[in-house]
Structure formats: structure tokens, C-alpha cells
Amino acid sequence: MSEIAGQARVVIIGGGVVGVSALYHLAKAGWTDCVLLEKNELTAGSTWHAAGNVPTFSSSWSIMNMQRYSAELYRGLAAMVDYPMNYHVTGSIRLGHSKERLQEFQRVAGMGRYQGMDLDILSPEEIKSRYPFAEIHDLTGALYDPNDGDIDPAQLTQALAKGARDLGAKIYRFCPAAGVRRENDEWVISTPKGEIRCEYVVNAAGYYAREVGKWFGRDVPMMVMSHQYMLFDEVPEVAAWTAETGNKLPLMRDVDSSYYLRQEKNGFNLGPYERNCKAHWITPDDPMPEDFSFQLYPDDLERLEWYINDACERVPLLGTAGLTKNINGPIPYTPDGNPLIGPMPGVPNAFEACVFTFGICQGGGAGKVLAEWIIEGETEWDMWSCDPRRFTSFCDQDYCVAKGMEVYGHEYGMHFPHHAWPAGRNKKLSPVHDRVAELRAQFGAYNGWERANWFARPGDDVSEEATQIWSREGAWFEAVREECLAVRDAAGILDLPGFSRFRVEGTGARDWLSTLITGVVPKPGRIGLGYFADAQGRIVTEMSIMAMSEDFFFLITAATAQWHDYEWLLKHLPDGLNIKIEDVTEQFSCHILTGPKSREILSGITDADLGKPWLTHQSAQVAGIWCQLIRVSFAGELGWEIHSKVEDTPAVFDAVMAAGKPHGLKPFGMFALNSLRLEKSYRAWKGDLSTDYTVLQGGLDRFVKWDKPEFVGKQALEVERQQGVSKRFVTLVIEAGDCDAPYMSTLWDGSEVVGETTSGGWGHRIDKSIALGMVRHDLTAPGTKLEVEIFGERFAATVQADQPLWDPSNERLRG
Incomplete structure (x- = not known):
């Protein structure tokens, strides 16, 4: 007889804080027939040696949501599940050394206040009042978070486990999953204690997630870093201060020097993220061990010498403390440092909740998100930042290692809007990459594809350091202006490799597509935008639908949406339909x-x-070579997209460039395209278009055909139409300073928060700062005066008419 339950609804592989949180949230939602398998004791992986910091700070809206939820959950968890925990809410001080760092803090503080968190900016003197042992002579200020602190990771995990067990879920310790197979539309998980059949399976295996992923034919995009933190002996002055105030010191992060410093009892805990970092288990000489439970790497303190000295200069008391212990353990990293939460790409009823670099502070929110994915098929917050499908086939192990080390070494790095991180580049090259490079293109990576962001002129500063600013003061600004004006006055050409393309063909394809999009499927010879909604009427994606014949289409979508949108189509294709869907992204440029x-x-x-x-397409010869010419332009001018087979693209490019020379043709890049599309109020995916907003909130009413019998999300949208939208998409012109409004800048009406920006930038054809955003429904009338908060400062913003700022009647576009 099997020693474990032979059947469950969900099986979670991995007993760290994330896996256990997922189990707890599933059970809390009523899915109590769930099982967690752990090959050793709970917390045996990264959780047991985690430092246990619980920040809410993030420049990502969705990850801030997730971390905020975790902190809120943890504050009440002990009482909720009747399990004692050491959770110290000490607050934190994040030090700034520069103007740019303070701007980042101001932006995050604004986001945090919008989410209900009381984040504040401190002057150097205020830092000293909260942390009397810090040297402040070279600081510009700090971000203060009163809800930050630290928690015991083992106690947290056990509390979540108790809560899950009390609700009826099962946890099997010392019961490793040994493999999986698919049988009769079920997953069969093999273990030394027997097999378990289940409907859903979750890879929550932490730094072993890549090994588990192989059972599903999945190469999980990850690598493993060595991370060290040091514990120091008691310091009498710290003990005296704590006794006098009754508080622990705030957790300090010197983000420009790249470490955190925390009071540990009456001593210190110092954790650096060093540039000279080290990856593990990436070579045949250093293979991943079969079991690394409750183990550490050897100490490697030489790597940390600079950071220790810097911390001692910042807090001289640290230099008086004796080092008592060093912790050097494995932490997994994805190529962008965000975890994997969501559907396992290409695998039915399989999910990932793994590769957490900050699993303690994200674990609570991750469990909530994962439970929503499984139960509802969608999440409350748009979680593209963590969706496993954001990484596609180009993410091989070399790439993962290069990017993981880069992210670790810049763990506290600022993500400037015009800066391109250099590691792991040139994974996918356009067939004319060499020609574009010769024109002095400055590239950025889009789903691995190298695209020109802008074209440098002689004398332009193209160093990486020159792009590390928030303002419009970089060399690219004037270069991009010239590119935009060339498009306005003559013509521009943008090499755009990597559009995601899906060929859809078969009897009934038109009728099937009509059930998926809110609007009308175009007739043969036409092209149109299709908006795909979820069951709640929220915006899932936007695709251009090119009708070749009655039941033959090409769907074209964003480069980064390749796996996401392909899976959406496959997921909604009913059995029995003779419709073929093929990803042909790699065949065309x-x-x-x-x-x-x-x-x-x-x-x-x-x-x-x-x-x-406008909005037609045709097969034609360009320089004697077959192309598909599509009469559309995301730039909002007369124009065509020229689609060609990859092998033919160089000859087509050369012919267009030669023909354009007498007419002033100029290459332009993605930065210029962004400026041009803002002037037309064209939305961008996962900024302006996301599941954070419904189709009606997004101002896409004209793309909804209400008299269609049915489409996904229709019922929810009909209810919303009857009740009225709570907020609405608007275009704003801003009287900005030297910075444009970044994503998720807060919109104010007097003292009241009334909305947020979804994208922003400078419009060179109209010479104004523009933002697209969402505003409370009663404030969307043209001419309404609002304010937008940009890096802590408010600027006047005016709601524009519901038409483009440039060429409002589309005369140029249709010319």
C-alpha cells in the first residue's frame, strides 16, 4: 500500500517558503485537496539560510504589490494560524549618494503612497536622528519605509505550513519527487513512498527548479549565485541604544555601495551584493549536487573586503564588532532577477513558483498569485514582470549565467529608461544587423532581438555612463529629435526584427477568432487590431489580424509577447476544430x-x-523580391510595414535605402518610435495595455462589437458598461521640467490621488511632454486640469481631447 495519498488536486514540489505559501493560499481559497512534497525538511533549500529581510521597495508596480501583500500578511499571520514568530518591524533607511538616486526614491515613494504605504524621504539630518551611528557627510538623503524589517524564515515557513495543514492540506517531508509523467490528462508524480496523481503540478523547487523542469521538457531560465552575509558580535553602544529606546535600529541599505546592514540581536548582520560575484554549479567541474539540503559553500571573505571596509566607514561601530559567523549559501537568479510565477510554458496544467532571489519578502504575495493562477486562470494584479513566458527560447544557460551575475552585481542598480544593460547581448540578430550597426545604431534587446534604440551622430557620447540619468539631458535626446523630424518631413526606416507572428488557417478560423476578440475580424485584404479580453473584460493582449482569405490569417504581436500570446491562442482552441496555429516568428523580418x-x-x-x-495589405515585388506590404504606421504618418522572408531582407533593405537617399530617408530607432506613438495615443503592451485595466477603461470602446453573440469577456464588459467605468484612459500634456513622467507616476486632483500614468515621454513633433494614463472617470473631460507627480515634484497636466495630439483627423496617415 502506498505510504502517501494516491490522488490530489494539486501537487507542489518544494518545501521552501514559496511552496508552502502556495499551499496555504490554495487551502485558504478552499482547495484543501492539495499536497506538498519536500525531499528533506521544510526550508532545507535557500529558505533556511535566508537573512529574512522583508522590504516593500520595488520600482516594479506588480512586485511592490506582491511585497506589500507579504508584509501585511506576515504582520497578522502568527495570530491567524496560532504559531509564534519573530517578526521585527524596524523600518528601513535606504541611503542615497546622488541626485539620481533621490529621484528614484521619490518615484518609488509616490508608487508606495498610491498603494497605501507611508514611504517618506529623509534629509541627511533626519537620517542621523533615526540612525545615530551613521556617518552622513556624503549623503543626499534616504528613503524611509516604516513597514520594513526582518522575520525568522523557518518560523514563517512553519507558520504557513501549520495554517495549510489546519485547513486540510497535506505536507510530506523527506519525500522527494523523483519524476513526472503525463497520463490520461493527469500528472503522475513518482516518489519513494508511492505515486500521486493530480490535476495540477507546481515546480517550487528553488535552486533545484531547473533540474525539476527537465522532467517536463522545460529548460528553466535560471542560474545559482553564491551570496554571503556576516554576523557580528554584540556592540555595547547598540545594546544601550536599544535598551533606552525600546527599538531595534532601522535596517540600513547603502544601495550605491551595494550592501544592507541590519541589527541582529545587539550586534550586526552585513550582507553585500558584490560586483566580483561568483556563480555555482555551471561547469562540469562544479556540477549541481544531488542534494544540498541545509548546506553552505565555503567562506569566501576576500570578495567582500571592500564592502566590509565601506560599511565600517558608514557605521564606525561595526568596526569594533567581532565577526562571529559567515553564511555563504546558494540563491537562484533569473536573467532579470524577478522570480518565475505562472504557467509553465508549453506544458498543460503545470505551473512555476520558483527562482526567487528574495523569497522571504515575496513569498506571501507569490503564494496568493500562484493560487489565483491555478484556481482562476488569471491574477488580480498584472504579473507579467514574473510570468515564466517572458523568457523565450534564446535564454540558454550562458545567457542566464551572464545576466544573473550582472543582476546580482547590480542588485541595487537603478533602471534608467535609456540605459541598456550590456551582458547577454546579441542573442538574436536582424538579417541586416551589420548594416544598421554601420549607421551608428545604439542597440537594445527585445525578447533577445537586437533593435536600434537610436542612432548616434558624430561626437555623441555613447558611453554606458551617459545613459544613466532620468532626465532628457542625454545625447540621444537631440538625435531622436532629428529622427522624429525626418519621419515628419521626409521619411524614416526602422529595422524591426522579431515581431511575433502566428499563422492561423482552417475551416472556421474566422468564426473562432471572432469569439476571442472584442471587435470585428477584418475581411480578406484588410488588417485590423484585435483586442483579447479575459473573463473579467481585462486587456490580455493586442494583435494585428491580417486576413489573407476567409479562413486564413496572420496574427502579428509584440516581440516579448511571443510565448504568452501563442499559448493564449492554443488554450482557447476547442477540440475538434480543424484549425492549425503555427508560430512562424523566425521565418520573417x-x-x-x-x-x-x-x-x-x-x-x-x-x-x-x-x-x-490605410489598413490594407498586399503581396508585391520590392526590387524583384516578394514582400507583404501592410499599409499601417505605428508612427502615425503615411507608411508601410514591409514584411519579407529573413533570407530576402538584406536585399530589400538595401533597395529601400538606395531609393530613399534622394528623398532624405533617415534610419530611426525604438526611442523615436515611442515618441511618435505617444503623439498618436497609441498604446503599448504591458504598459498601457494590461490586465490591470478593462477594455472599456482602456478607452477601446470602438473595438467592441456589442451585437456579436459572444466573445470572451463580453458579459463582464456589458455589466461594466451599464454600471459605468471607474476610471478611463486619457492623454495628458504636461508642463514638465527636465524629466518626463515614468510608468506609474501618480496623478493628483488637489490633495486627492485620482489616477496613474501608464507611459510617458517627449513628443518631438509637438514639442511637448506627453503621458498616457488612467484617471477617475469624472475627471476625463478635455481641458481638465490635474497634476502629475514626477520624481516627487508635481507638474501641471491637462487632459486632452479623445483624439491624437498629432494629425488628429489622420489625414497624413491616410494620405
């Missing part, structure tokens, strides 16, 4: 040719009918 002279440029090198109207 694209150029955007746009501007008032684009017709003249094309006329000499193509047999196409260039009089065909």
Missing part, C-alpha cells in the same frame, strides 16, 4: 518605412498598388 515621402521612395522599386488605402 520587417521594416517600417514611414513619412510623407515613403510613397515616392517605394514607387520606383515595387509593382505594388501604392494607392491602396
Whole structure:
């Protein structure tokens, strides 16, 4: 007889804080027939040696939500499940050394206040009043978070485990999963104590997640870093201060020097993120061990010498303390440092909740999100920042190691809008990459594809350091302006490799697509935007639908959406339909040719009918080579997308460039395209278009065909239409200073928060700062005066009419 239950609804592989939190949240939602398998004792992986810090800080809206939820959950968890925990809410001070760092703090403080957190900016003198042992002579200020602190990771995990067990869920310790197989639409998990059949399975195996992933045919994009922190002996002055005040010192992070310093009892805990970092288990000489439970790496203090000295200069008392213990343990990293939470790409009823670099502070929220994914098929917050499908096939192990080390070494790095991180580049190259590079392109990576962000002029500063600013003062600003004005006055060409493309063909394909999108499926020879909603009417994605014939389509979507959108289509394809869906992304490339002279440029090198109207497409010869010409332009000018087979793209590019030379054709990049699309109020995926907003909130009413019998989300949208939207998409013109509004900048009406920006930038054709955003429904009338908070300072913002700022009647676009 089997020693464990032979059947469960969900099996979770991995007993760290994240796996146990997922079990707890599933059980709390009523899914009590769930099982967790742990090969050793709970917490045996990264959880047991975690420092246990619980920050809410993040520049990501969704991750801040997740960490805020965790902190709120932990504060009441002990009483909720009747399990004592050591949770010290000490507050934290995050030190700033520069103007740019304070700007980052101001932005995050604004986001935090919007989420109900009382974040504050401290002057150097105020730092001293809260942390009397710190040297402040070289600081510009700090971010203060009153809800930060530290928790005992083992106690937290056991509390979640008790809560899950009390609700009826089961945990099997010392019961390793040994493999999986798919049988009769179920997962069968093998263990030394017997097999378990289940409907859903979750990979929550921490730094072993890649090994577990192999059972599913999945190469989990991750690597493992060595992270050290040091414990120091008691310091009499700290003990005396704590006795006098009754408090622990706030957790201090010197983010520019890259370490945290925390009071541990009456001593210190110092944890650096060093640039000269070390990866583990990446070579045949250093293979991943079969079991590393409750184990550590050997001490490697030489790597930390600079950080120890710097911390001692910041807090001289640290230099008087004796080092008592060093912890050097494995921590997993994805290529961007965010965890994997959500559907396992390409695998039915399998999910990932793994590769957590900050599993303690994110564990509570991660459990909530994972439970929502499994139970509802969707999450309360848009969680693209953590979705496993954001990494596609280019993420091989070399890439994961390079990016993981880069992220670790810049753990507290600022993510400036015009800065491109250099590691792991050139994974996917356009067929004309060499030609574009010769034109002095400065590249950025988009789902691994190298695209020109902007084109440097002679004398422009293209150093990495020159892009590490929040303002418009970089060399790219004037270069991008020239690119935009060339598109306005003559023509521009943008090499755009990596569009995600899906070929959809078969009897009933049109009717099937009609059930998925809110609007109308275009007729043959036409192209149109299709908006895909979820059951709540929220925006899942946007695809261009190019109708080749009655039941034959190409769907074109964002490069980064490749796996996400492909899976959405497959998930909604009913059994029995003779419809084939094929990902043909790698077979084609694209150029955007746009501007008032684009017709003249094309006329000499193509047999196409260039009089065909906007939103049409045609097969044609360009320089004697087959292309698909699509009469659209994301830049908002007369123009075409020129789609060609990859092998033919260089000849097409050369022909267009040669034909365009007499007409002033100029290459332009993604930064210019962003500016141009803002002036047309065109939305961008996972900024302006996300599941944080419904189709109606997004101002996409004209793309909803209400008289269709059915489409996904129709019922929810009909209810919303009857009740009225709570907030609405608007375009704003801002009287900004030297910085444009970043994503999730707070919008104010007097003393009241009334909305947020979803994207922003400078419009070079109209010479104004623009933001797209969501505002409370009663404040969306054109001319309404609001304020937008940009890095802590408020600027006047005016709601614009519901039409583009540039070419409002689309005369140029349709010309």
C-alpha cells in the first residue's frame, strides 16, 4: 500500500517558503485537496539560510504589490494560524549618494503612497536622528519605509505550513519527487513512498527548479549565485541604544555601495551584493549536487573586503564588532532577477513558483498569485514582470549565467529608461544587423532581438555612463529629435526584427477568432487590431489580424509577447476544430518605412498598388523580391510595414535605402518610435495595455462589437458598461521640467490621488511632454486640469481631447 495519498488536486514540489505559501493560499481559497512534497525538511533549500529581510521597495508596480501583500500578511499571520514568530518591524533607511538616486526614491515613494504605504524621504539630518551611528557627510538623503524589517524564515515557513495543514492540506517531508509523467490528462508524480496523481503540478523547487523542469521538457531560465552575509558580535553602544529606546535600529541599505546592514540581536548582520560575484554549479567541474539540503559553500571573505571596509566607514561601530559567523549559501537568479510565477510554458496544467532571489519578502504575495493562477486562470494584479513566458527560447544557460551575475552585481542598480544593460547581448540578430550597426545604431534587446534604440551622430557620447540619468539631458535626446523630424518631413526606416507572428488557417478560423476578440475580424485584404479580453473584460493582449482569405490569417504581436500570446491562442482552441496555429516568428523580418515621402521612395522599386488605402495589405515585388506590404504606421504618418522572408531582407533593405537617399530617408530607432506613438495615443503592451485595466477603461470602446453573440469577456464588459467605468484612459500634456513622467507616476486632483500614468515621454513633433494614463472617470473631460507627480515634484497636466495630439483627423496617415 502506498505510504502517501494516491490522488490530489494539486501537487507542489518544494518545501521552501514559496511552496508552502502556495499551499496555504490554495487551502485558504478552499482547495484543501492539495499536497506538498519536500525531499528533506521544510526550508532545507535557500529558505533556511535566508537573512529574512522583508522590504516593500520595488520600482516594479506588480512586485511592490506582491511585497506589500507579504508584509501585511506576515504582520497578522502568527495570530491567524496560532504559531509564534519573530517578526521585527524596524523600518528601513535606504541611503542615497546622488541626485539620481533621490529621484528614484521619490518615484518609488509616490508608487508606495498610491498603494497605501507611508514611504517618506529623509534629509541627511533626519537620517542621523533615526540612525545615530551613521556617518552622513556624503549623503543626499534616504528613503524611509516604516513597514520594513526582518522575520525568522523557518518560523514563517512553519507558520504557513501549520495554517495549510489546519485547513486540510497535506505536507510530506523527506519525500522527494523523483519524476513526472503525463497520463490520461493527469500528472503522475513518482516518489519513494508511492505515486500521486493530480490535476495540477507546481515546480517550487528553488535552486533545484531547473533540474525539476527537465522532467517536463522545460529548460528553466535560471542560474545559482553564491551570496554571503556576516554576523557580528554584540556592540555595547547598540545594546544601550536599544535598551533606552525600546527599538531595534532601522535596517540600513547603502544601495550605491551595494550592501544592507541590519541589527541582529545587539550586534550586526552585513550582507553585500558584490560586483566580483561568483556563480555555482555551471561547469562540469562544479556540477549541481544531488542534494544540498541545509548546506553552505565555503567562506569566501576576500570578495567582500571592500564592502566590509565601506560599511565600517558608514557605521564606525561595526568596526569594533567581532565577526562571529559567515553564511555563504546558494540563491537562484533569473536573467532579470524577478522570480518565475505562472504557467509553465508549453506544458498543460503545470505551473512555476520558483527562482526567487528574495523569497522571504515575496513569498506571501507569490503564494496568493500562484493560487489565483491555478484556481482562476488569471491574477488580480498584472504579473507579467514574473510570468515564466517572458523568457523565450534564446535564454540558454550562458545567457542566464551572464545576466544573473550582472543582476546580482547590480542588485541595487537603478533602471534608467535609456540605459541598456550590456551582458547577454546579441542573442538574436536582424538579417541586416551589420548594416544598421554601420549607421551608428545604439542597440537594445527585445525578447533577445537586437533593435536600434537610436542612432548616434558624430561626437555623441555613447558611453554606458551617459545613459544613466532620468532626465532628457542625454545625447540621444537631440538625435531622436532629428529622427522624429525626418519621419515628419521626409521619411524614416526602422529595422524591426522579431515581431511575433502566428499563422492561423482552417475551416472556421474566422468564426473562432471572432469569439476571442472584442471587435470585428477584418475581411480578406484588410488588417485590423484585435483586442483579447479575459473573463473579467481585462486587456490580455493586442494583435494585428491580417486576413489573407476567409479562413486564413496572420496574427502579428509584440516581440516579448511571443510565448504568452501563442499559448493564449492554443488554450482557447476547442477540440475538434480543424484549425492549425503555427508560430512562424523566425521565418520573417520587417521594416517600417514611414513619412510623407515613403510613397515616392517605394514607387520606383515595387509593382505594388501604392494607392491602396490605410489598413490594407498586399503581396508585391520590392526590387524583384516578394514582400507583404501592410499599409499601417505605428508612427502615425503615411507608411508601410514591409514584411519579407529573413533570407530576402538584406536585399530589400538595401533597395529601400538606395531609393530613399534622394528623398532624405533617415534610419530611426525604438526611442523615436515611442515618441511618435505617444503623439498618436497609441498604446503599448504591458504598459498601457494590461490586465490591470478593462477594455472599456482602456478607452477601446470602438473595438467592441456589442451585437456579436459572444466573445470572451463580453458579459463582464456589458455589466461594466451599464454600471459605468471607474476610471478611463486619457492623454495628458504636461508642463514638465527636465524629466518626463515614468510608468506609474501618480496623478493628483488637489490633495486627492485620482489616477496613474501608464507611459510617458517627449513628443518631438509637438514639442511637448506627453503621458498616457488612467484617471477617475469624472475627471476625463478635455481641458481638465490635474497634476502629475514626477520624481516627487508635481507638474501641471491637462487632459486632452479623445483624439491624437498629432494629425488628429489622420489625414497624413491616410494620405
